Amino acid sequence: VLLVHDEEFSAVVAELAAISPEMEAIATADGPAGLAARIEASSPVGSVSGDADGACVLLYTSGTTGQPKGVVITRRNAFFAAVNFSFVGEIGPASVALCDLPFFHTIGLIAVARTTLMLGGTLVISDRFIPARTLAALADRQRAVTHYFAVPQIALALRNDPAYSAAALSGLHALFVGGAPLTQALIESYLDDGVALVNGYGMSEAGTVLHVPIDRRAVQDNPGSVGLPAPLLDIRIVGEGGSDVSAGEIGELWLRGPSVTPGYWNKPAETAAAFTDGWYRTGDLGRCEANGFYRIVDRLKDMYISGGENVYPAEVEAVLASHPDILDTAVVGIPDIRWGECGVAYVVLRPGAVATGEAIADLCAARLAAFKRPARILFVETIPRTASGKVQKHVLRQLHSDETFQRQA
Template sequence: MQTTEVDMAGFAKGNSFTLVAEDPVGYRAKVSPNIVAVRTLNDGSSLTYAALDDRIARCASLLHGLFGSRGDQFRVAGLARNCVDLLVLAFACQRIRAIFVPLNWRLNAAELSAIIADCDPELVVYEPEFEPVAKGLAEHAPRVMLFPFGGGPDGLDARLAAAGPTVRLKGDADLPAILLYTSGTTGTPKGVILTRRNLFYSAVNFSFVGEVTPGSVTFCDLPFFHTIGLVAIARTTLMMGGTLVISDRFMPDRTIACLNDETLGVTHYFAVPQMASILRDQPGYAPDRMRRLKAIFIGGAPLPPPLVAAYLADGVALVNGYGMSEAGTVMHMPLDADAIATRHGSIGFPAPLIELKICDQDGREVDAGEIGEIWLKGPSVTPGYWNKPDQTQAAFTNGWFRSGDMAKRDEDGFHILADRLKDMFISGGENVYPAEIEGVIAGHPAVAEVAVIGVPDSRWGEVGVAFVVLRPGESVSEETLKALCAQTLAAYKRPAHIVYSDAIPRNAAGKPQKHVLRDHWSKNPATAEA
């Protein structure tokens, strides 16, 4: 797409452009210092852009004083539910050429330890709720320093109060700024590298498709360890000069109260389909009090058409999109009621600064109506994975990032996700990779073979079903296998169902035929047998 090339070369090719090479809060602190930048829903606190900028500057000074002697690109990890200071850490790291690593607090200690071993941070700042986990991580990283968010003599508040603001170091737009960890199909955690340039253009893309402006009030209770929370929502809002309302967790009654608060005037809310369904069933749901709401933005899974229609009947737009850690916002439905009502299942058009094509297995673009893999190019696309050159090389073909997701487009240019090239499924808005679960179950001595699929679930969107073949003469209970998974896997990854089978259907190449397993499950989910 020619527009992208012009923007990249003419708009921000050099490193001197402040918003690309650095963070946007400093600019907003100059031009709109007294506008409220962030509000925290659970304690009612707020910070103006001037106050937020000062806190970031003090944090940058603190981090540079602690670790600056080690050079650029040292890593700082944050382990906490959504809070202002996770964003403060992220922006402070960018100002001094360090790298911020938001940790998924839903993972267990074993999973987090693998991430810590890979990114090797100098510091982990943790929420007191997660102190035992943080101290356990330190056992696997002897050089790491730990201290908590919040108060106390060793807490972040006291350290920032003692620190003076620092001058920003000249940035390089193409240095890593954030690592977002996402599990691969092998179950090995991968750190997606996001540079300053990636972050800037990801925010620009969402500002276009989400119509985020200086008057926007965005509300986020999706976690900041995902790209939608940390980049699409938080970074876009602060870049555009809006107000970001932060919730530390999804609590339906509190979320409804916030959306109904006409003095706050939320314009953008973000959810997964299960959250949207729960909210509409709340006793306090009052769409007539959400008159400033442009839309509820949905990610993580397809939207059920009846839910879209029900919200539209209430005058609330429920819009779906498609994005990924490696590229940010990729596609999105327009905020148009007619398009939303008539394009069920669509994820809309590519974002303006994304080049996208749908390709067959040989890399040739397919025609409208044909299914192919989504290939991407553009300034928001990651340069690769941390410490994984082979996987980085495998992810790109002739400069195009291969998403691993299948889609088709219609004659009008609307896109629909058709299938996943990989076997990933999405449970409660979280990506789940069957190979990781299979590896755990296969470790039991009674198990000969295992294959895991995702199946529809009314509560979580999808859950896992593990088809297990036992060794001759061996036995193991469903409870034992689930307990084994609980030792090493986060709750959302653990299979909801165990099905014992005589064999796993395989093709001539020996690969499991998971479509056969899905067919068996759909016909008789209670006792599906392969």
């Protein structure tokens, strides 16, 4: 019934008002005065008891495999998700967190904002990510930002911006990254500048799940790892038969704990499919190393089978990303008459780069087994991604399907 909005969204609000006449909209063009006056003029409501297990937020999934789902976050979920990140992120009253990430995502709303405020720290909120502006804010010693959370695309954009300098980030306790795989080259470039790029793994359904310790040696010795379990979560890696796999073997990550969602909004079938005996099935494939550190191999739905062998696109993407001319890449499995499925690699070249398909194929031949090598390499201008930086592989599969149909027609 009440919508507070920035002036730049007035056109969208006008459309909403046409279909929701009972809604009252207040623009922030004149600062908070309008909202404050509206609150002052309102009659106070009675006290409302808070049910710890009642829904307080709906966070929509990224929609990387199709239609986004509304994840129900209870007050208990939000509290314990914040507690988990406070431990792994070493956040306390003296912390100052800069948040460039959207509040419709678990990183921005729960990991950064809720955790910082719950622990009595200082939260600095920006309206969007602009590399040069973020670098200036991180370099501002009066503001003294200690914690910054980025998705890999943001970390890369900061590193490539003309305003970048290692000194700008020297005041950070850590530069946290999550939401998508990190390239080894990016990790090493930050380490060379004295900045620990601390990787982690989480999701809307559970908040922080795994995290590399804030320790330069841990980052160096475990490249590509997403770290150790958050303290208030139980984690299993389960094979196809429903049993836990041995150390080093690949399986699906299952989670249980007070931060795990009770399910999806108005989607009972999807909720039932996501849980087995009280364990939430993440749909992500991973393994636990001998030292207890975890690695995410790929999405279960992204894995494809070529000639009877499992192929994990993330492994192929890591090889492609090591090419100096490749800016971005994504690999998807598509039907193939001979092999059952084969890989198609979508590649975005850096400005001015001249890498050919043959050169990229040679790199794959030198680094990958034959069944893992992409059958096709397609050059594109951009890779479709969600607002949180995840590749929309269902869009790429549809793009290939449409292209095949057009060729056959």
